[in-house]
Amino acid sequence: MRLEDLLPSPEPVRFVAADGTGTASHGACPRPADDRLVEGYRRMVLGRRFDTQATALTRQGRLAVYPSSRGQEACQIGAVLALRDDDWLFPTYRDSVALVARGLDPAEVLTLLRGDWHCGYDPVATRVAPQCTPLATQTIHAVGLAEALRRNGTDGVVLALIGDGGTSEGDFHEALNFAAVRRAPVVFLIQNNGYAISVPLARQSAAPALAYKGIGYGIGSEQVDGNDLVAVLAVLDAAVAHARSGHGPYLVEAHTYRMEAHTNADDATRYRDDDEVTRWAAADPLARLRTYLSDRGLIDDEAVRTAEAGAEAFAARVRTALNADVPADPRTLFDHVYAEPTAQLEEQRAQLVAELDAREA
Amino acid sequence: MRLEDLLPSPEPVRFVAADGTGTASHGACPRPADDRLVEGYRRMVLGRRFDTQATALTRQGRLAVYPSSRGQEACQIGAVLALRDDDWLFPTYRDSVALVARGLDPAEVLTLLRGDWHCGYDPVATRVAPQCTPLATQTIHAVGLAEALRRNGTDGVVLALIGDGGTSEGDFHEALNFAAVRRAPVVFLIQNNGYAISVPLARQSAAPALAYKGIGYGIGSEQVDGNDLVAVLAVLDAAVAHARSGHGPYLVEAHTYRMEAHTNADDATRYRDDDEVTRWAAADPLARLRTYLSDRGLIDDEAVRTAEAGAEAFAARVRTALNADVPADPRTLFDHVYAEPTAQLEEQRAQLVAELDAREA
């Protein structure tokens, strides 16, 4: 790759301005087809409704905790739309919206946050790695999986999600480097939402933008307005195509904002102004896309209502599923530590079973 | 810093060509003063002689192991000349030549490799951190120490050495990032000698050059011909001045070559051609500097002879020191694990003492 291709555009790629009007700054990427944008709109509506629903469920005690991605829907849905079914996604704890938008069962997605089990869906069947808690560690797994896809003779691609804070971890550096040296078909998408819990980007990095990290590994990079689905999808399309065609990894930084606190348990007033939140509300990705699409006659009021009704129905499904009590059986704690429980684990399970039996008797 | 200042020169900065003639490509750095170059020559002669001597001592069984830096003297001496006495140096296992050039007692430097103790010199008195074995870990210590200097109200600077292989470790990434965010007065000097043991640079990184890593952290960077002392010193002078004046860290990549095997125990024929070594021999940093200085009348045959005689005398001192048997007392093993040995360690020492006493009786 030429030196110029390794550096991102000086300004984030943008197709749609905050007020929904088209802009001139597109980078080199073509605009995604209309039907994909309309589908993106539908999934963003659904994703936002899911997010609100999940937050509500924490208040009702049905979820232990929920990290909202309100405001980041363009990134989450863009990531999903850029992938084929046989591609893999490596999400973090914040990316539940991406998972339901990819079609995963919301109850399975929320198994982790409900506290039933660590991962509720089948990563192999869904081609979605477990939502990762230890920051940045998933990015190197993504490289390994991408290499496995190549070795298995497919042209599958892996998309790894990471936050701005996560980029500070050593594992992210190692992942970028391994990906570049091994030319793995992997796209790294940084959702730079301005904060790592309470820590603002300025304390996280002094780089002109996080996308400038690519050149240090020989990885092509781009930065994009992360609240503009059209731009996110356009840039990710190019990145995924790059990886799929054997040209190795690609790094994308999406500039976005976390509208809610870090999780429902966090108190964001301790570290940021309401003003800042209000300013970002004006850049809302969903309103922006709606205006853009309706201005172009791609959606009408009817389509908006249909999308919202679909989202409501989905939210009802989520409520029903989460309000059902799923029994969690302690006897299963020993089942999957190893392929076969060791003699020690068998005995520990027997002890627990005896204890439970005694309690029930 | 402006974006342009964060990227290195497209070609390594060079003042002196391989054949000793001056070149046009100087980057923006002024040429160091003549007397410093002459002093640099003297120390390079000494350093090389020390290096040969140490390798010889491994053959005589006086050293357990020695990682030669033959061919890297311009980097090692450049690093030392760029620093004031009250600045700190953070070396690796390969940087013994830098240490003796800084004036450390060679026997104390070789304590590690002789197997007497882990570090033989006093890091505080010498302002040289212990030669670091776990790769890249020292770079973040360097950042902390640099911050301590600033907090202590001095304008001291820290220079951290690292190899090309070491740059792949996560700790290097974290060190660069912490240094940039905290604007620590630290200079990172990558001695890119082409190999990490047997692994060539192409398998270590796909970056256009390692110096391109700086921009991803907002750190100014430069690359330099690491076999040209004039250039190394010029670039490091600028980097150190940058750090000293409160502008934060700086990253320098020096392109050089390790003429010997990784250590005396390594077999370099397994992974590289003699041809390659021969080619690099023509770029020898010492011969190059001698030609350059004598062409300019800065040294004459007499000066060369004096430098070499000084180096011989030094080598004799090293031999004498290393041929003396230093008794290593196992009773001291418990002395510095904690400030005061714990009750358990006291008892373990008592047991060992009883055992030794019994054996001696």
Add this chain to the structure above:
Amino acid sequence: MSTATGPGELSLAQALNAALRDAMGDDDRVLVFGEDVGALGGVFRITDGLTAKFGEERCFDTPLAEAGIVGLAVGLAMGGLRPVVEMQFDAFAYPAFEQIASHVAKLRNRTRGALPMPMVIRVPFAGGIGGVEHHCDSSEAYYAHTPGLKVVTPATVEDAYWLLRDAIADPDPVVFLEPKRLYWSRERVDLTTRSAGPMGRAAVRRAGTDATLAAYGPTVPLALQAAEAAAADGISLEVVDLRTIVPFDDETLMRSVRRTGRCVVVQEAQGFAGVAAEIAARVQERCFHSLAAPVLRVTGFDIPYPPPKLEHAHLPTVDRILDAVDRLQFDDEPDLRHTGMAA
């Protein structure tokens, strides 16, 4: 340990906060840093108000990188400062493991005392708070097995304050394990005096004659409850709170076991090769002929920490401790129910 609230009372979290504040006030060299310790005051609010009081130079947020945080502390300690760093949760200290094991623990030894490493690595410790995976690990054994580190864990509000003060004043690196589920436990305390000994000494929290319960950190209140319950049945249990895992206070524990002749070690971590194993091994080495029964262990199972809804099944309970006491028996039957250990 009282859990009532009222005036003059302090939570364990508040005591830790007070210890940091007082240590920073007394010694300019003390610096507090880590993830979210500044404006937010830490996810558990242990550093609350420190930046406001002492400024950003003394208490600050770092980039999100634990090896970097500990490595920065190493460099600062080399430069004469006294860093107190926070790891956000047990499992998030693992990225710093190399820095801790290869440098923090060894630099003093490496340099024959020239580079001491006075620093405190604070780790919110163990479970019982319904945290999702990676938020409830018990990692004390990793540190306790690493020579050069001291390992301390408070179980009372008073100890939270004083042991942390001791740790910060200590010339050696201390891994300071804060039992998460005790953060909100409250006691009426007077922090101007201390009742337990300094760091390095265990404390007999309750005197007894029939058997000794050895516990530390989160299992101390549990052991006390078990002793209370046993007393109702006429069994007199002595409870030893180890307080400091390294260096280990053999004297206090062995004196107790030699008297009671029986011992149960209670630890929340998975059992295999944990600190309870060390304690059991030491006790039988030193008190063998005083022992009327094997030293038993009540520990977590040898499984990854369970999800929130199942942690209750994993964690040591009062019942399991009492069962173990009941089984301090006199034959070789491997009757080790509920101990997380069996064969």
Add this chain to the structure above:
Amino acid sequence: MSTATGPGELSLAQALNAALRDAMGDDDRVLVFGEDVGALGGVFRITDGLTAKFGEERCFDTPLAEAGIVGLAVGLAMGGLRPVVEMQFDAFAYPAFEQIASHVAKLRNRTRGALPMPMVIRVPFAGGIGGVEHHCDSSEAYYAHTPGLKVVTPATVEDAYWLLRDAIADPDPVVFLEPKRLYWSRERVDLTTRSAGPMGRAAVRRAGTDATLAAYGPTVPLALQAAEAAAADGISLEVVDLRTIVPFDDETLMRSVRRTGRCVVVQEAQGFAGVAAEIAARVQERCFHSLAAPVLRVTGFDIPYPPPKLEHAHLPTVDRILDAVDRLQFDDEPDLRHTGMAA
């Protein structure tokens, strides 16, 4: 174990190399990677010739980053491959500790079996080779304390071959600890058959009646020498080679100790909270009334691994084992000389 050389003999290093070669030949999914494992064949030459034979796709050098190496292996295992990675020395596996503890050990459990982690992490293990600092750590306890990992260490040439084959074929992640100082020990072996049991079983290497020596990896030959020396004095020692630390073979060890009534555990690592502590704790839990004396430990001291010239003082010796056997005494005197453990 014979140390003579001659035709038909193999070194332990060569047996490991053969195991890798045969495993790669039998199963295309087996990949070998790490630092310097390609052209160089590894710093100990364990991977010698593999790239030449199987090509760069099957055996390759990676960038120099251990977390990356293990993390890459995690992703490859998710994709159905069977990675065998090399950590260059014990202490250089520490940067990968988070990947190992938080992912390798837990991904199968996290996903209820959907993402098994069949991989082998090979670690040149322990000291006795005059290596400078960081090259001789004993790190088995860190892994053994982490549920989800299996931990294996061979002590014979035959076991080197077969245990590594077993580890590669195993559906679970195995930390495979290769005793560095045994790399060059040689035996006349026929690798087409195996005399010891599969991974997971201990082996009685020498039968005896007076006491049991429990050892693993580098201390097995030492225990055998001690038994040989004791026999000359009329003391009959049984030597149990654990072979697999996790899962632990209680049956073989307990059967032995119940018969001999005495036990010494020999481990090279620092003693505190090490694997020997677990073994001592287990033995007294399970064989208490068969024991005529406390289970003693002979271990390294609780210090960082010493420099080359002093390692001899730190490492367990035949004399220390014999001293411990002599002290399998009958009172509570803490007579634990030379065990690295005392109070």
